[in-house]
Each structure stands twice: as C-alpha cells, then as structure tokens.
Amino acid sequence: MKIRARPALTALTALTACVLAGGLLQAQDTELSPQDQAKLDTYNAFRADIASFLPTVNFYDTAALPVTFPFREVMAHVVVDLSFDGETALPVMLDTGAPTILTDALIEARGGETVFEAPGLAGGGAIVWTPTTLIPSATVQGTLAIDSLTAGSGWAADGAFYCITQHGLLGAPAMRNGIWQVDYGANEITVAASLDQLDHIEGAIALPFTIKPGTTSPTPHVQLQVGNGTLEFVVDSGGGIPLTINTKDLASVGVEVPESAPKMTNIAGGAAGAFEFTLNALQLPVGIAGTEITTTVFVGDGMAPGVAGNMGHMFLKDYVVTFDWASETISLDPLATDGGLSGMTDVPAAGVGLQPDGSIMVTSMAVGGRADEAGLVLGETVVSINGQDVTGNGPDLFCDLSAAGIATITTEAGQTYDVSDIEGFLAIAD
Known part of the structure; x- marks a missing residue:
C-alpha cells in the first residue's frame, strides 16, 4: 500500500472544526464583542435543543432502501457524485470527520433557510461565523435522495483539494439517518435502513463509538488500546492518512518513538501561514474491540486537537466498514481472508x-x-x-x-x- 499526503483543510474549516469539537467558543479565552456574544448565545441555545432538530433534516425514504452505488478513490479519498434537482452531478468527498461543506456558489444557488451559524477562529483571534443552510433536496450518485440536506459554506475550490473535488464534501450529518456500508474492496457504498439488509456484519469487529453531546456533526469517536492504555480517536474517512497519534498521547500510554523510526517532513498552510512538521512512522500493535492488529501509525504534534489521533482512509480501506449511528457501532470486516492488513511500506x-x-x-x-x-x-x-x-x-x-x-x-x-x-x-x- 502506498501513502499520499492528505491535503490540509483551509485554515477556517480546520479551526472551526477544532472549536466545535472542543466545546464552546468561550473556552478559547477569546474576548467577544456584544454582537458575537449574542450570536454565541443563540448558537448554544440551538445546540442545547439539537435532539429535536436532527430528525427533521438529512433524511431519506427508508422504504427505498437499501441502495448501492459506486464510489471512486481519488488521491486516497472517497469521492461520490452529488446532484441537485436533476442537474449535472458534481464530485464531492465523503467524510465522516466533518459536517457537509460546499462552495459559497453552491450554497447561494441551492441553499434556503439558514438554520444556525457556527463560530470559528481566524488569524489574529478574529471570530468568523459560518452559516449552515438547508438545501431542499440532493441526490448521491443518482441513487440516494436526501431531503433537507444541511450544508455549511466556505469550501475552497482552489488549492490543496482541487484535484479531489472543487465543490465540497458530504459529511457525517448526511449519513447519520441511515446505515452506510463502505466496501473498499468493491469500491461500492450501500445505504440501508437496517443491518439485516447488509452482508459483512456477522463475524466483523464491532467497534462502539460515541459522538460529542450537542454536536451538530456526529463524527464517530472510538477507543483503541495502545501500549499500556486506551486512547480516543476520531474516525475520519475523509483523511488520506492511516492511524495518527499525537506524540504526547502516545507517550502517555508508555510508547516512545525510537530515534531510528522513519521520518517524513511536511509543510502545510495554517491561519498564521505555512508551517513545517515532522511525522514519525511506527508499526504498532493496536487493540480494536478486543481484536489486536499490527498497523502503521504516524506520530506527530497537533495531529488531532481534542483527541489522541485520527483513524483515516488509509487504515479503513483494509475493511468493509459499516457505520451505524442508531446503535453507535462501526463494523470492520477485514478484506484479507486471514484478517490481516495489507501494510504500508512505500x-x-x-x-x-x-x-x-x-x-x-x-x-x-x-x-x-x-x-x-x-x-x-x-x-x-x-x-x-x-x-x-x-x-x-x-x-x-x-x-x-x-x-x-x-x-x-x-x-x-x-x-x-x-x-x-x-x-x-x-x-x-x-
């Protein structure tokens, strides 16, 4: 298996995700203007009543399920087509690690009511508000109709993600009301209403997950056994990465990075401009719901704010992966007949x-x-x-x-x- 670096998110998108994952904006020690404080109060009130809102958006006709459609793997990302009102289909990433985000132009053309504005931090500590709007209807790969799709704006059509998609990503909120099975062996996705409509469940690793209370984007968080302890990971199907772990979190479970570990230096963009960072590669035994596997782990600083690391595409692609938000369980059925991983060496x-x-x-x-x-x-x-x-x-x-x-x-x-x-x-x- 070969690894390609994941392009960095735009600074605004990345910082917004960090703030929402970590809790309220007030926890960032940012001085708020009266206008920003009023917006924040409105947003927090919306989050407090999120349970009554979620069933009204991002829903499908369960009687039409299951449906199966192909996906494409582009630069270590899952890509599907998204269309609106029968218009030309546009490629978007499928990403459990983020809310649905589209370009400003698509939101302006297709969006309706603004349902909430999410806070984020830009360079210099400035607060930026990103509205999430309702798109009346959208269709995935010409097959799965989604009504009242929630989507944020701000996708950058140029830069790092250009070769993958110029239009945006379809995120966790669009997936939560069905059971999504991603077959990385067949390059197919099946969306079902119940587990009995799916194969690859019996005998698969059943990995429980949680989502952050009050979140507007239900990204799965899982617990894995590493070293002498347990670490929390974000399941990020949109990340062209394997398992990643923050250096300090790895050390907290008694695992040190040896000097001899292979290293890769990288440069990425951020709110304060370009910055360099180093990744170390280790082959580590990891416990997943009682099943131990040895896999490639990338170790570095700032890999996943708020958690220990990420479980990305380059790890998930060794399995048929089933995301069931109703039972908060991910099923991992190994593609290899011996249950092993293909391994990353090049x-x-x-x-x-x-x-x-x-x-x-x-x-x-x-x-x-x-x-x-x-x-x-x-x-x-x-x-x-x-x-x-x-x-x-x-x-x-x-x-x-x-x-x-x-x-x-x-x-x-x-x-x-x-x-x-x-x-x-x-x-x-x-």
Missing part, C-alpha cells in the same frame, strides 16, 4: 502539492531518502513534473500528472530529482 521520496495561487510546491519529503540526500528542500517551487512544464498551464495538468504518478520533478533552481516511491521505507519501523 512512500514517495518527496510529495508535491497545489497551492491556492496555482503554483506547485514540495510539501513532503522522506527524511534520508534519495530526494532529501540529493538536496531537495521542503517548500521549493516546482516548474516541471515528469519532464512537462507545469508553470502557467493550469491546475488540471497537475491533477492529470498526479493521477498518472509523479516520478521526477524539476525545481525553479533547475535541479531535477527522482521522487518516485521508496520501496520498504516504512518497513524498517519498529
């Missing part, structure tokens, strides 16, 4: 990412790999990929080259580097 010598201004930047690098040893520097601008000029040619060419596989890059300095996969780079992890 990483690119360096990865590149599309920036909001259309430029292409070196965004990740295997420490000690061939590109690192040859002098490639994180953050350098790329002018050629696989021998093709990518300056001024638009982002679609970059997407096509990425889909085909990036073997070489040339930087502004005129140096060409081999950035193809380093086989077995992660296999040396202890």
Whole structure:
C-alpha cells in the first residue's frame, strides 16, 4: 500500500472544526464583542435543543432502501457524485470527520433557510461565523435522495483539494439517518435502513463509538488500546492518512518513538501561514474491540486537537466498514481472508502539492531518502513534473500528472530529482 499526503483543510474549516469539537467558543479565552456574544448565545441555545432538530433534516425514504452505488478513490479519498434537482452531478468527498461543506456558489444557488451559524477562529483571534443552510433536496450518485440536506459554506475550490473535488464534501450529518456500508474492496457504498439488509456484519469487529453531546456533526469517536492504555480517536474517512497519534498521547500510554523510526517532513498552510512538521512512522500493535492488529501509525504534534489521533482512509480501506449511528457501532470486516492488513511500506521520496495561487510546491519529503540526500528542500517551487512544464498551464495538468504518478520533478533552481516511491521505507519501523 502506498501513502499520499492528505491535503490540509483551509485554515477556517480546520479551526472551526477544532472549536466545535472542543466545546464552546468561550473556552478559547477569546474576548467577544456584544454582537458575537449574542450570536454565541443563540448558537448554544440551538445546540442545547439539537435532539429535536436532527430528525427533521438529512433524511431519506427508508422504504427505498437499501441502495448501492459506486464510489471512486481519488488521491486516497472517497469521492461520490452529488446532484441537485436533476442537474449535472458534481464530485464531492465523503467524510465522516466533518459536517457537509460546499462552495459559497453552491450554497447561494441551492441553499434556503439558514438554520444556525457556527463560530470559528481566524488569524489574529478574529471570530468568523459560518452559516449552515438547508438545501431542499440532493441526490448521491443518482441513487440516494436526501431531503433537507444541511450544508455549511466556505469550501475552497482552489488549492490543496482541487484535484479531489472543487465543490465540497458530504459529511457525517448526511449519513447519520441511515446505515452506510463502505466496501473498499468493491469500491461500492450501500445505504440501508437496517443491518439485516447488509452482508459483512456477522463475524466483523464491532467497534462502539460515541459522538460529542450537542454536536451538530456526529463524527464517530472510538477507543483503541495502545501500549499500556486506551486512547480516543476520531474516525475520519475523509483523511488520506492511516492511524495518527499525537506524540504526547502516545507517550502517555508508555510508547516512545525510537530515534531510528522513519521520518517524513511536511509543510502545510495554517491561519498564521505555512508551517513545517515532522511525522514519525511506527508499526504498532493496536487493540480494536478486543481484536489486536499490527498497523502503521504516524506520530506527530497537533495531529488531532481534542483527541489522541485520527483513524483515516488509509487504515479503513483494509475493511468493509459499516457505520451505524442508531446503535453507535462501526463494523470492520477485514478484506484479507486471514484478517490481516495489507501494510504500508512505500512512500514517495518527496510529495508535491497545489497551492491556492496555482503554483506547485514540495510539501513532503522522506527524511534520508534519495530526494532529501540529493538536496531537495521542503517548500521549493516546482516548474516541471515528469519532464512537462507545469508553470502557467493550469491546475488540471497537475491533477492529470498526479493521477498518472509523479516520478521526477524539476525545481525553479533547475535541479531535477527522482521522487518516485521508496520501496520498504516504512518497513524498517519498529
């Protein structure tokens, strides 16, 4: 299995998610204006009565279930088509780790009543309010009709996610009123009204989950056994990552990262600008509802604010995964007949990412790999990929080259580097 770095969320989206996951905005020690305080009081009152609101939105005709439709895997993300009133279908990510978020243009064209405004923090501590609106109807993959779809605005059509989708994501609120089974082996999703309509349940690992009280987005939180303790993870199907753990949380259960662990340096955008961070890779035994597996774990700082880490796409794709919000249970049926994982061993010598201004930047690098040893520097601008000029040619060419596989890059300095996969780079992890 090969790993591709997950593009970073826009700063606003990421910070909003952190605030909502962690509780009230007042907990952030931010001084509020009278107007912001009034909005916050309204939002908190809405959250306090969220149980009466949820059954009125994001619902489907259960008599029409089950339905099965295909999905596409694009750059380690699940992508489905979303259409409105029979219009042209638009690709969106499927993401249990977030609410539904669409571009401002789609919300303006399709949205109706604003049901609440969610608070977030922008650069400098400024408070930003993101409205969630009702979209009367939408259809997933031409098959599953969703009435009163709740969707927030603010999806950035350019930048890191451009090659995956320019339109947005379909999040946990749109999934909670049915049972969603994602078959990563067949690249199919089945939405059912009851478990007896589904295969891959009997004999599967039954992993209980919880959701945060009063949340407007029911992202699953699970407990996994790591080291000598138990850690909480967010189940993030939209993350092109394996299991991730914060360094301090891993240390809290008696597991230290050895100096010999493979390392990858990365650069991402944030509210205060671009920042660098390092990921260490370990092969760790992890207990999942009494079943122990050994899997690849990425360890770093700030991986998942408010919890110990993430359970992402690159972990989930070894299973048929069933999300049942009614019983708050995730079923994991291994695709491998022996119940094992396919294992992550290969990483690119360096990865590149599309920036909001259309430029292409070196965004990740295997420490000690061939590109690192040859002098490639994180953050350098790329002018050629696989021998093709990518300056001024638009982002679609970059997407096509990425889909085909990036073997070489040339930087502004005129140096060409081999950035193809380093086989077995992660296999040396202890």
